[in-house]
Amino acid sequence: xxxxxxxxxxxxxxxxxxxxxxxxxxxxxxxxxxxxxxxxxxxxxxxxxxxxxxxxxxxxxxxxxxxxxxxxxxxxxxxxxxxxxxxxxxxxxxxxxxxxxxxxxxxxxxxxxxxxxxxxxxxxxxxxxxxxxxxxxxxxxxxxxxxxxxxxxxxxxxxxxxxxxxxxxxxxxxxxxxxxxxxxxxxxxxxxxxxxxxxxxxxxxxxxxxxxxxxxxxxxxxxxxxxxxxxxxxxxxxxxxxxxxxxxxxxxxxxxxxxxxxxxxxxxxxxxxxxxxxxxxxxxxxxxxxxxxxxxxxxxxxxxxxxxxxxxxxxxxxxxxxxxxxxxxxxxxxxxxxxxxxxxxxxxxxxxxxxxxxxxxxxxxxxxxxxxxxxxxxxxxxxx
Numbered sequence: 035x036x037x038x039x040x041x042x043x044x045x046x047x048x049x050x051x052x053x054x055x056x057x058x059x060x061x062x063x064x065x066x067x068x069x070x071x072x073x074x075x076x077x078x079x080x081x082x083x084x085x086x087x088x089x090x091x092x093x094x095x096x097x098x099x100x101x102x103x104x105x106x107x108x109x110x111x112x113x114x115x116x117x118x119x120x121x122x123x124x125x126x127x128x129x130x131x132x133x134x135x136x137x138x139x140x141x142x143x144x145x146x147x148x149x150x151x152x153x154x155x156x157x158x159x160x161x162x163x164x165x166x167x168x169x170x171x172x173x174x175x176x177x178x179x180x181x182x183x184x185x186x187x188x189x190x191x192x193x194x195x196x197x198x199x200x201x202x203x204x205x206x207x208x209x210x211x212x213x214x215x216x217x218x219x220x221x222x223x224x225x226x227x228x229x230x231x232x233x234x235x236x237x238x239x240x241x242x243x244x245x246x247x248x249x250x251x252x253x254x255x256x257x258x259x260x261x262x263x264x265x266x267x268x269x270x271x272x273x274x275x276x277x278x279x280x281x282x283x284x285x286x287x288x289x290x291x292x293x294x295x296x297x298x299x300x301x302x303x304x305x306x307x308x309x310x311x312x313x314x315x316x317x318x319x320x321x322x323x324x325x326x327x328x329x330x331x332x333x334x335x336x337x338x339x340x341x342x343x344x345x346x347x348x349x350x351x352x353x354x355x356x357x358x359x360x361x362x363x364x365x366x367x368x369x370x371x372x373x374x375x376x377x378x379x380x381x382x383x384x385x386x387x388x389x390x391x392x393x394x395x396x397x398x399x400x401x402x403x404x405x406x407x408x409x410x411x412x413x414x415x416x417x418x
Contacts, residue, residue: 039215040136047208048128051156052120054200059089059116081361085196088164088189091116093174108174115170123163130155130331131208137321137328139222140212147320149209154338155331156201160193161371187274195367198342227318231392236314239385243310243337246282246377247303253286278372282306282341298351302344309340314385326386333382337374342367 065083074082093112131152140148164171168189172182249255259280260273283303288296313336318324321332349363 037136040132040139040212042215043135043208043212044128044131046211047131047152047204048124050207051127051159051200051204052124054203055089055123055160055197056091056120058086058196058200059091062086062090063092078361081365084365085194088192088194089116089119089196108176111170112174115167115174118170119163119167122166123159126162127156127159127204130159133328133331134335135208135212137323137325139216139322140209141216141222143224144320145209145213147316148212149205150339151332151335152205152208153201154335154342156204157193157197157338157368157371158334158375160197160201160368161190161375164193165190165372181271183272184274187278190275190278190372191369193368193371195364198368222322225319225321225324227324227389228393231389232315232318234392235318235385235388236311238388239314239333239336239381240307240311242381242384243282243340243377244307246280246373247306251281251283251285251303253284256281256284279376280373282337282370282373282377299348302347305347306337306340306344309343310336310381313339314381317385318389324386324389326383329386329389330379330382333380333385334375334378337378337381338371341370341374345369 062083065079065086091113093109134148134151134155138144138148138151168186171189172185175185250259256277260277263272263276283306285299285303314333317329317332317336321328345367348366352363
């Protein structure tokens with residue numbers, strides 16, 4: 035897919051995602067109406083407020099804790115931070131979507147992969163946007179000099195499930211626009227990646243993700259990461275920030291919970307690794323050209339997709355609906371995106387290096403063996 039044709043769906047997707055998040059943030063005021071708790075239970079209202087608050091322009095609805103903001107004293111600073119946030123989410127989504135649509139064009143055999151990649155890139159763009167706008171939002175609370183790193187970690191993890199839902203609709207419509215733009219263009223042939231090279235690359239990339247899921251997320255190691263780096267003064271307590279960017283989960287032995295529940299949550303962790311391995315296994319053959327940036331972004335998308343699949347499995351197995359309300363089940367969606375960025379990028383680059391070493395990557399001209407598109411057999415003339 036040419037660069038010019040990829041720009042149109044990328045810009046459309048970025049604009050649509052930005053408008054959906056702006057609309058979601060503007061809807062947060064409706065939760066303050068007197069009848070909101072009669073339509074939804076109080077737990078569901080609180081969950082919705084926490085989902086929509088990171089995208090609300092109104093300072094009075096921006097924080098779940100009404101006392102966390104300092105009235106209207108820092109309203110201008112808060113609005114500046116929100117402007118940066120929405121511009122950033124547009125820019126980050128467009129940049130990623132442009133690369134994904136070019137390297138995985140939604141032609142025959144690639145459309146589902148394009149849809150999934152664009153969907154999971156939405157939460158990545160949201161997390162990056164809240165990260166770059168975090169200093170303004172922290173300062174707008176009036177406590178910018180107090181425990182800055184824990185506050186930064188809290189803001190980074192606040193993009194929430196609303197981005198996952200908005201990104202799903204964005205991905206669907208972006209793929210439709212991309213299909214329209216590639217109409218009439220010859221489909222890019224699929225690359226024939228040696229199966230052994232693809233399996234080795236997927237295994238290397240999955241091992242990188244497993245380092246976080248299995249090793250770093252174990253309770254004793256996670257506690258050491260969060261408590262051993264005790265700073266002083268303004269940059270105190272960096273452990274909260276390290277946790278956001280290094281841990282893809284949290285687990286301990288089965289002694290503290292019933293064995294069945296423990297095994298179910300370990301199955302969710304295993305599902306992350308299965309999805310990552312399978313995605314990295316298919317990724318080189320889906321790309322029109324196997325490059326380091328494309329593999330890095332693909333590794334991030336594979337890791338976020340694995341985390342999303344794991345979250346959906348936990349939703350299906352959760353039985354606390356009667357206690358916390360139905361919306362609470364989806365509160366975990368869109369989590370662990372910062373750590374997915376860290377280890378997904380490294381996993382994609384490690385898989386790319388393994389592909390090059392095993393002979394499965396592009397050569398110097400960017401060409402590998404290609405599987406030609408199936409052609410219709412010519413009609414034979416009728417026999418006399």
